[in-house]
Amino acid sequence: MTSQQQNAVLVSAPGKVILFGEHAVVYGKPAIAASLGLRTYSWIRRTNDSNVRLNLPDIHTLPITWESRVLAELAAAHYRASDWATPAVLTPESETALSALIEGVTTPAVRQATLAFLHLYLSICKGRSDLDTCVRSALPVGAGLGSSASYSVTIAAGLLALGGYGEDPALVNGWAFMAEKVIHGNPSGVDNSLATYGGAKVYSHGKLEALGGFGSLRFMLTDTRVPKNTKRQVELVRERKLRFPLAMDLLIDSVQGIVEECKSLFLDVEQKRVSEDEMLTAMEALIDMNHGIMSACGVSHPSLEMVRLVTASHGLRSKLTGAGGGGCALTLIRPDTTRETLDSIKERLHLEGFMCFETEVGGVGVTVRSDPDACAWDSFADLPAAEWASLVSTLDKP
Numbered sequence: 375m376t377s378q379q380q381n382a383v384l385v386s387a388p389g390k391v392i393l394f395g396e397h398a399v400v401y402g403k404p405a406i407a408a409s410l411g412l413r414t415y416s417w418i419r420r421t422n423d424s425n426v427r428l429n430l431p432d433i434h435t436l437p438i439t440w441e442s443r444v445l446a447e448l449a450a451a452h453y454r455a456s457d458w459a460t461p462a463v464l465t466p467e468s469e470t471a472l473s474a475l476i477e478g479v480t481t482p483a484v485r486q487a488t489l490a491f492l493h494l495y496l497s498i499c500k501g502r503s504d505l506d507t508c509v510r511s512a513l514p515v516g517a518g519l520g521s522s523a524s525y526s527v528t529i530a531a532g533l534l535a536l537g538g539y540g541e542d543p544a545l546v547n548g549w550a551f552m553a554e555k556v557i558h559g560n561p562s563g564v565d566n567s568l569a570t571y572g573g574a575k576v577y578s579h580g581k582l583e584a585l586g587g588f589g590s591l592r593f594m595l596t597d598t599r600v601p602k603n604t605k606r607q608v609e610l611v612r613e614r615k616l617r618f619p620l621a622m623d624l625l626i627d628s629v630q631g632i633v634e635e636c637k638s639l640f641l642d643v644e645q646k647r648v649s650e651d652e653m654l655t656a657m658e659a660l661i662d663m664n665h666g667i668m669s670a671c672g673v674s675h676p677s678l679e680m681v682r683l684v685t686a687s688h689g690l691r692s693k694l695t696g697a698g699g700g701g702c703a704l705t706l707i708r709p710d711t712t713r714e715t716l717d718s719i720k721e722r723l724h725l726e727g728f729m730c731f732e733t734e735v736g737g738v739g740v741t742v743r744s745d746p747d748a749c750a751w752d753s754f755a756d757l758p759a760a761e762w763a764s765l766v767s768t769l770d771k772p
């Protein structure tokens with residue numbers, strides 16, 4: 375633990391893209407995922423105004439403010455036994471107590487984010503610090519790119535650093551997982567692990583293993599802008615699994631097979647047993663198979679099928695990525711795909727109201743800065759989107 379408390383921190387953490395294994399990973403199967411170049415930024419500073427303020431300009435216009443005294447009383451009543459060094463889940467009793475603090479907040483997205491923040495603040499800071507927190511993301515929120523996990527990681531890392539409890543990634547990841555539980559219900563842990571550690575990895579049972587080969591692939595992401603909620607999507611799969619266990623267990627096992635096939639493909643390329651071209655063709659088949667299984671699990675959406683259709687008409691393969699039901703699709707770009715082809719795919723998808731982008735994968739995980747320049751961001755919340763994007767693009771270059 376670095377014992378020095380900070381007055382202000384600027385924390386950032388990446389979103390993620392899942393290549394294979396979403397949903398099945400909730401049932402203990404491995405998943406292949408990588409961090410994204412798009413990140414969430416949390417700016418947290420101490421104040422002496424007897425308040426705790428949370429500003430979430432991406433999803434809520436006004437900051438939400440609590441008196442620190444009220445939070446300290448709540449911490450004494452419900453968080454007495456909790457300890458910053460031991461990540462703990464939000465209990466139903468504490469949730470009821472916290473809900474009373476956000477009675478006026480009716481939007482589910484804002485409630486989930488606020489509850490997650492309060493749980494971390496009360497566990498780690500125990501209501502003892504007056505704080506201003508502002509979170510802004512370059513990621514689309516609720517689109518399958520792990521915004522909830524990068525949000526959780528930045529809050530956890532920021533509160534731990536501000537309290538002088540150091541920057542231990544395992545601890546940050548542990549608390550972020552608890553915040554993800556507040557937002558998702560039953561997360562696998564893949565998203566918060568990627569947001570904490572970054573890179574291109576295989577995630578299995580809480581552990582990450584580096585995966586060579588992934589970084590050399592090129593992808594396009596398409597945000598269908600159809601809103602989805604991960605908690606609901608995970609529940610849908612669970613309901614279907616309860617209703618049809620014999621069929622669903624086999625589908626979930628097949629996803630594990632796809633992940634294993636992908637791992638061995640990367641190995642084959644590394645050891646020159648297959649050519650790059652053969653690997654890409656096989657990868658395309660795996661993308662089709664994984665998407666088909668997700669569709670059979672009930673988590674596709676007509677908008678995602680539209681992305682598949684449009685990209686397939688230009689010879690490219692796509693699958694949903696993340697929880698599905700809307701959100702993003704991932705398209706594998708072949709090295710011989712021309713700029714004109716990509717432009718015409720994007721043009722066609724824009725006509726559907728979708729947004730396409732290409733971004734780096736495999737960059738750094740969470741970073742915490744406490745230098746005055748980075749932290750004196752008084753206009754953090756108010757900068758117009760374009761200026762804000764150009765400011766953050768200068769930070770966290772891997």
Ligand SMILES: Nc1ncnc2c1ncn2[C@@H]1O[C@H](COP(=O)(O)OP(=O)(O)O)[C@@H](O)[C@H]1O
Pocket residue numbers: 414430431432433482483484485486487488509510511514515516517518519520521522523525557558602603604605696697
């Ligand atoms: N920048 C942000 N500001 C406030 N809340 C956020 C932000 N990013 C994520 N969240 C929280 O995470 C939720 C989205 O999580 P989720 O449904 O898992 O989608 P995803 O993780 O795929 O973006 C939001 O509804 C909100 O509660």
Ligand SMILES: C[C@@](O)(CCOP(=O)(O)O)CC(=O)O
Pocket residue numbers: 395396397398399400517518519520521522558560561562563564565604608695696697698
């Ligand atoms: C569906 C799932 O596998 C990934 C969810 O990712 P996202 O919240 O849609 O970015 C759930 C999980 O792993 O916790």
Ligand SMILES: [Mg+2]
Pocket residue numbers: 520521522523558565604
């Ligand atoms: Mg999420």
